[in-house]
Amino acid sequence: MNYLREVVLSDPEAQGSFLNEVELAERIGVSRTPVREALLLLVADGLVEMLPGRGAYVPPLTGRQIRELMELRGVLERYSASRALADKTVPFDFLNSTLDAQYQLAHADESPDRDRVAAATAFIDHDMEFHQVLVDASGNATLARTYAGLRVRQRRLGIKAVCGSANRQLAVCAEHERIVAALSDADEQAAHAAIDEHLALTLRVLLDV
Template structure:
């Protein structure tokens, strides 16, 4: 019987691996992607890997250099600022339009509880924490009930994870601060007051931006 993994095209598998594993790793910045290494890891030929790189290049996630392949440029301070600005626009809009503040806050609280558990876990990695961080904010965005908005926010994933992991690896204490800031967002969302949610979201993103620029 053919499994779901086998039914996925080689390009889809390579694209997923590049997005979730390679491009979310801070150490890949400033490096060229080894096509053969990716092909071997995914279990495909180099052709679908090249196709995946073309897609990622069209999305601005890497640059294709003749004779050398895919290059992952470091995110500039301007790009990081723009990333945080876009996050703010989307998250504040979600806070304005979500269907149920109480239900949304309950789900966000559950994710926050997982994050707090990681703060005390010395074996946890920055990637573990940031994966939950993305989940926390995605819950808020998804609660707005707009598939387009959710897809747009999810499209920021690789950049968010990469810069987020780098910041946490540079400053482990940031984990506790993030949980405190997330707690304020949960309380504001639960209250149903958009102005309070905006204030909490803005405060969190401003502190996150400061941490990212100092990493």
């Protein structure tokens, strides 16, 4: 299940394609039964569609779905930033260490020999950690779980964005740096603006690729 969520569905090439149960079973090293069961769970989550006579289809997210996801992220992240500032729980050490790791990956990705999907995946894993830890700092466990539930869709879109736009990784780092700077200044309005800018730029890239 996790392999399908984290690897198969995150691959930009999987979007808009059909999944072969036999190939997936062979790749994972299991029988077709657990693969079919996992696919049915993904259907329940709205990540896969089972089409009669054709099999499991991975529908690409529509422009409306992408916009709605970014709007929801904005609501959750702005609130979390406000709560973390008010409660003085902003995890600066983790945010800065994650940002450093992203900068290292972004510069490494400039090499023409890099596997772009693998590099994008590593970068987006840190990206999601950056945002999730800020949301966790709100102290609201229900909100944090809600945000974590967006993980699969965020991962898919994040990899798509950094694979489809030149220099997007470095741009993301700069946007994250502005968020951290605003939080460091305890400037709630600036933090909200930096979060909104980051999500708006990400949305623009996603709708263009």
